[in-house]
Amino acid sequence: MGPRVKWPWPSIASKAFKPNLAASKNILLQAGRLKPPKGAEPRLNPLRVPISMSAQNSLDQSPNTSRPLEGLGWSIGVFLIALAFRLTIQILTLPSLLADRDAYRRLAQTLYATGTFGILDPQGHPVATAYRPPLYPWLLSWLQGFESDLLPIAILHAILGACSVTLTFHIAFRLGLSGLQSLVASALVLFDPILLRQSTLVMTETLATFLGLLAWWLALFLDRKDTLDLAGSGLLGRGQQIGAAIGLAIGATLGIACLCRPTALAWALLWGGSELRRNPLRASCLLIGCLLVLLPWWKRNQSEMGQGLWATTHGGYTLLLANNPILYEHWETSWSRQWDDDRFHAWWHAKRIEKNVRSETDQIACDEIASDALANALGWQSIRANPVLFFKACAIRLGWMWAWWPAEHQTHWIVRVAIGIWYAITTTAGFVGLIRLLRRAGSEPKFACWLPALTLAASLCLVHAVYWSNMRMRAPIIPVISLLAVYGSRGLSISVPNSPQRGQVRQV
Template sequence: MPADESPQPTLLLRFDRRLIGPLILLAVSLRALAMFLYPENMQRDLDAYLGIARQVWAGIGFCTPGTAEPTAFRPPLYPLVLALTVPQFTLGRVLLHLLLGGMTVSFLWTTASQLGLSRPSRCLAAALVAVDPLLIWYTSFPMTEAVCTCLSAWMLTRLTASTPSTVQSAVMTGFVFGLCVLCRPTYWIWGALLTAWWCGEQLRNKLHAPDAERGRSGRILLATLCGVALTVSPWILRNWLVMETPIVMTTHGGYTLLLANNPNFYAEVVEKPWGTTWSGDGLANWTRDVQQQMQAANIQGEVAADRWQGATAREFIRSHPGEFTAACWHRLRMFWNVVPSGEAAAPFPNWLLWLVGGFYTLWWLAALMGLIVLARGRMYRWWPVVLLLVSFAAVHAVYWSNMRLRAPVLPGVALLAALPMTRRSLG
């Protein structure tokens, strides 16, 4: 090897580190600033994750806060991680969320590099996630947005690696995906689409691949599934033992399906002017009515309630196809909305909301341009990114939806937005 070629990779690596370091620092600093300005947010347990974590820390178990009743209403990963941070004190949660923010930027940079994006494109993708207003704001709450976004970026790093998969790396990929679904069950749909895409690619290449290569592909798939099973099976077995049902996801799905598919939501939100949110007396009255209906039907227990709510929602969908279609379109717009509304917008001045709206509008337009670039080029290694967006948007078109729930797809949207800056082949 000529002498002038040897130091080149080292120089490039050092240059990349000089770029990624400030971006990680930017992400951590902005999230720390939000926590400093709104310290009360980290105490607001809006989704009961913190309450469950405190139950686990106290030795009571994964139980409904304030009781000794086992629950599967929330996915287990985030409460269990919170329990390790000593949930009685705020500092552990703060450090955890800051770490997740920095890791997200690092994983996204790696993914962008593996996809062949130029350095300016990598900087843009990482910067978008670093300064994203939604991620900065919800990092200050004990909620799953920070960890889900980090897991999405990590999973994309695994899926876009240019080196051939080994059995060991496939098990690791399955492990990471298992963490994803234990944090938010919506990832299962992404996994199903990824599996279908991968199997389709194997069938398409079957005629050209030697027998040894086909056998290797089967081993890789099996190893990945084993990684998923090893990660998720403890949760399923726990639910089988304490809930008397082998629950794979949660008992929350029926509620979120019914919350988004009922006559009250359609009349009080979908038919109202854009920006109307469902809260206050309307939501409280609906919740009370649902509780009364379950009592009248003698529905007892978390599992039975989940099944009843899911069945009630599906009946509404079957009997009101027109309303359901309109509500799906409404929820899809809620998912991709550029400006917070209702209670989510209350803490902020109008000028800041307009600034946020402009930021997301430009970001979405750039991502749309990225999709156009992909449609004209070779997008094989980009399919995991596209399927991430499709899976979450499709689920939240049917289930409950708002801006916050799109956090897991933001790494993918950032990559798409940065793509038009890269002029070389997609590869």
């Protein structure tokens, strides 16, 4: 029995600080740090606040028991090693950045030269477009003006890749993984074949992966600060303000991710939906924050394109590319990724000319809005005409997305075998980790910390089950797979003393 601790209520204390002192006293009481006077009950805060695991750990953890790899020095070390490796890969593959298959560099050059997000017509006049999301070309526009933009783009991709590795390292700690496990998860992201390959191309996967990790990390970091501040304030109004601010910050990050890849909008909806029952204010603010970031893009499209668009005019094409008569004909006999896409492009070009949404001679003149609407209509026409085949196609598209090796025409067979072995191991381990996590949902104290990642994976699977799909589409969830693989490989089970079970609410 320790000495009895008196309640700290000096008569000269300012009345404004009493709620903070009372709430802090109750936190210490429930953590076992203080003992109440005999016959006295701790004063309860009228606000019922769920104590996050990170907040509880900060109370239970003393400086002598903190994990040594969580310090700033280790983070810097992980970042520098990742940067050196990724930069080496970028330099060795520098010529691959010359390709511009999705016209991101053209958009960046036009934006840099004219201030218009678009492409130049044969007369050199800028033509506004919304066919691609604007964030990545906008970043590239800052790298124009040099004799060559290859090295600046390589450095940008290397930095984004190194940041993704470092964020994975930090998230692993937030999830309760050990120092060694955090390093292994980071290494899986560092050496991942898809992420390495896409970082050597002028495409969005490197940026999208970083933004997905940033949103997840921000949610874990701010949730920790939110819970501690809210518990210490003891004021309902301030608690609501903090929760709203956190929702807006996370939503803004998701909005930025949508400007990189519009599939993040589905993630925002699923994430917000998963928060709605537990914290409706925060869920609402998350969606509001996302829409506020997208609002300037919507207004720009309304002004320049004649119609407000939250995403792009590319969605109809990706729906049609995944649901067209030529591909459905191929899927009736084979699941192979080798299909006659040239025949599809010729068919689609003829359809646009037939519907007067594209000039037969001018490759620039195109009504994007009408073309997008036509592609959507033709895609849904294929789905309605073959509903049974559509559901089969959904399974095939998911199989393409989760394929372990590239298609035969993409690389040498030795490389395909090596990549196949890598993904056979990591994907299987990740699936095992997912099963173990879901089975422990009721007892795993960190389960709520996984929800952003699980909703990200679910949103990508739902979108690409219907829209066009291939291996690179899963790039943003590769860190999630890596963390699940490490989690499942050890059968990790975390127990934290004096911690409430999931579903319980602690009162302060």
